[in-house]
Amino acid sequence: MGKILEVNDLHVYYGSIHAVKGVSFEVNEGEIVTLIGANGAGKSTTLNTISGILHARSGSVTFEGKDLHGIAPHNIVRQGLAQVPEGRRIFLQMTVEENLEMGAYTQSNASIAPGLADAYARFPRLKERRKQIAGTLSGGEQQMLAMGRALMSKPKLLMLDEPSMGLAPILVEQIFDIIRELNEAGTTILLVEQNAQAALSVAHRAYVLETGNIVLSGTGAELMASDAVQKAYLGG
Amino acid sequence: MLHFIQTLISGLSLGSIYALIALGYTMVYGIAKMLNFAHGDVIMIGAYAGIVTVMSLGLPPVIAIILSIVICAVLGMLIEFLAYKPLRSAPSLSVLITAIGVSYFLQNIALLIFGSQQRAYPTIADFPTYNIGGIQIDGITILTLAVTAVIMIALTLFINKTKLGKAMRAVSEDKAAASLMGISVNRTITMTFAIGSALAAFASIFYGMTYVYIKPTTGAMPGIKAFTAAVFGGIGSIPGAMLGGILLGLIEQFSKTYISTLWADAIVFGVLVVVLVVKPTGLLGKQMSEKV
Ligand SMILES: Nc1ncnc2c1ncn2[C@@H]1O[C@H](COP(=O)(O)OP(=O)(O)OP(=O)(O)O)[C@@H](O)[C@H]1O
Ligand SMILES: [Mg+2]
Numbered sequence: 001m002g003k004i005l006e007v008n009d010l011h012v013y014y015g016s017i018h019a020v021k022g023v024s025f026e027v028n029e030g031e032i033v034t035l036i037g038a039n040g041a042g043k044s045t046t047l048n049t050i051s052g053i054l055h056a057r058s059g060s061v062t063f064e065g066k067d068l069h070g071i072a073p074h075n076i077v078r079q080g081l082a083q084v085p086e087g088r089r090i091f092l093q094m095t096v097e098e099n100l101e102m103g104a105y106t107q108s109n110a111s112i113a114p115g116l117a118d119a120y121a122r123f124p125r126l127k128e129r130r131k132q133i134a135g136t137l138s139g140g141e142q143q144m145l146a147m148g149r150a151l152m153s154k155p156k157l158l159m160l161d162e163p164s165m166g167l168a169p170i171l172v173e174q175i176f177d178i179i180r181e182l183n184e185a186g187t188t189i190l191l192v193e194q195n196a197q198a199a200l201s202v203a204h205r206a207y208v209l210e211t212g213n214i215v216l217s218g219t220g221a222e223l224m225a226s227d228a229v230q231k232a233y234l235g236g
Numbered sequence: 237m238l239h240f241i242q243t244l245i246s247g248l249s250l251g252s253i254y255a256l257i258a259l260g261y262t263m264v265y266g267i268a269k270m271l272n273f274a275h276g277d278v279i280m281i282g283a284y285a286g287i288v289t290v291m292s293l294g295l296p297p298v299i300a301i302i303l304s305i306v307i308c309a310v311l312g313m314l315i316e317f318l319a320y321k322p323l324r325s326a327p328s329l330s331v332l333i334t335a336i337g338v339s340y341f342l343q344n345i346a347l348l349i350f351g352s353q354q355r356a357y358p359t360i361a362d363f364p365t366y367n368i369g370g371i372q373i374d375g376i377t378i379l380t381l382a383v384t385a386v387i388m389i390a391l392t393l394f395i396n397k398t399k400l401g402k403a404m405r406a407v408s409e410d411k412a413a414a415s416l417m418g419i420s421v422n423r424t425i426t427m428t429f430a431i432g433s434a435l436a437a438f439a440s441i442f443y444g445m446t447y448v449y450i451k452p453t454t455g456a457m458p459g460i461k462a463f464t465a466a467v468f469g470g471i472g473s474i475p476g477a478m479l480g481g482i483l484l485g486l487i488e489q490f491s492k493t494y495i496s497t498l499w500a501d502a503i504v505f506g507v508l509v510v511v512l513v514v515k516p517t518g519l520l521g522k523q524m525s526e527k528v
Contacts, residue, residue, distance in 0.1 A: 048412075051416060052415075053412050053415065053416070072415070072420070073412075073415035073416060074415050074417075074418045074419055074420045074421070075418075077415075077416060077417065077418035078418055082416070083416050085412070085413060085416060089410055089412070089413035089416075090413075091405070091406050091409045091410060091413065091414075092409065093405070093409055093522070094402070094405060094406065094409070098402055098405075101399075101402060102402060102403065102406045102414070102417045102419070103417055105399070105403060105417045105418040105419050106417075106418035109399075149417070150416075153417070153418060
């Protein structure tokens with residue numbers, strides 16, 4: 001179980017705003033790791049820096065032993081690191097199938113048809129709606145599309161930014177089931193969540209992010225039991 | 237009736253030229269969210285390219301046409317690379333001013349090289365004039381209409397069916413999300429400028445063959461009209477640019493024939509104002525979604 005991702009002393013700024021202040025963590029192959037924290041803690045900033053959309057002022061991100069510094073986002077995807085961004089960000093004016101095809105942009109033409117078949121097997125709802133304009137999907141369907149789209153690039157590490165946001169409890173449960181299934185099928189997962197309860201119950205390990213700093217870490221069960229987490233995130 | 241059909245045909249032909257130029261405006265706007273005011277001047281450069289390759293270098297017309305297209309496409313990519321790419325995250329006003337600067341720059345380069353005297357566009361081929369039931373249609377008009385129709389169909393297929401075309405739509409919707417798919421946003425923008433400028437080259441050929449006289453400011457008026465057409469159809473919308481261009485050509489031609497040559501432009505812009513008051517996003521424009 002080698003390290004697949006290592007983030008070391010990451011500092012990220014928006015202009016003069018210091019959003020991520022020396023974050024370090026790691027994800028091992030085969031794990032589900034979750035990063036929990038309140039609004040504005042720096043979770044999305046961290047993921048976007050890993051994906052190459054934002055640039056760190058200092059610190060490093062290493063994926064499969066390779067420093068990602070200076071690599072453009074589209075090339076980071078090619079290395080097997082995909083992100084399902086916050087708010088889904090599906091292409092609303094394109095069809096469901098076109099969205100999935102965009103997810104497979106890095107893949108050979110020959111592998112697109114089997115990739116689509118896989119996605120439809122996992123998300124039958126998307127198959128029914130494959131010719132529908134994505135903007136007309138329900139919130140839950142949009143989240144499934146966003147996940148299906150990211151999976152089309154056959155990532156080794158899948159990062160999910162608040163996949164449960166704005167969904168009904170039954171859908172949240174479904175999404176977390178899918179995350180568990182994906183992991184069992186071999187995909188390493190880095191999950192960012194505000195829904196600490198659900199995230200901790202699915203994760204092998206977890207980190208708590210507070211105003212740009214990691215303040216706690218441990219296994220999912222340890223954090224679930226910790227007083228600090230109980231008070232701050234689980235309403236206990 | 238004959239008069240009407242005659243006007244209709246010349247309106248369609250003029251509209252085709254506007255539509256070809258409007259496509260460049262709208263594609264670049266859709267993807268880079270900027271108004272490339274130098275686009276009209278690319279047509280002027282394309283026209284001079286035709287003049288130089290045929291008249292000065294004596295190349296055969298087919299080669300001259302291909303060269304014009306290549307020159308315009310490369311020019312479009314160069315403009316994007318040198319003038320707009322460094323401003324990718326600059327305020328849109330800076331980009332607009334830069335675009336106007338590029339426009340004057342190109343006009344002045346042409347002035348320096350070719351002088352202010354107008355030059356005649358070469359006769360690329362001798363087209364016969366057809367007489368169909370009393371209606372006079374010259375070969376250039378038929379060629380313009382036919383080629384424009386083929387280009388529109390090809391472009392529509394390209395945008396909707398090919399991987400690169402779909403990537404262009406993805407980038408125009410959401411750049412960050414597109415980059416997370418593995419799409420190179422910069423390369424896609426470059427391609428868009430190349431395609432838009434290649435379409436401008438076609439427009440320059442039809443414009444040159446139809447209106448013959450070319451001078452450094454030749455691109456300005458069709459540029460403004462085509463920009464109007466793009467806004468009219470809904471800026472950012474490809475079918476909108478096609479429709480807007482054709483309609484604008486028709487309105488202009490019918491105004492010239494039936495109302496007054498002097499008033500034609502005023503009528504064209506008047507119609508634009510009315511359309512925008514009734515439907516601010518243009519005829520086929522989508523509701524602008526504010527996204528970062
Ligand atoms: N584009 C931006 N410009 C300036 N500041 C920003 C920008 N984006 C985020 N920030 C700031 O950076 C900090 C971290 O934001 P980030 O989006 O990473 O938080 P988050 O943990 O993902 O929060 P949420 O759970 O609400 O999504 C916040 O204080 C936020 O206000
Ligand atoms: Mg966030």
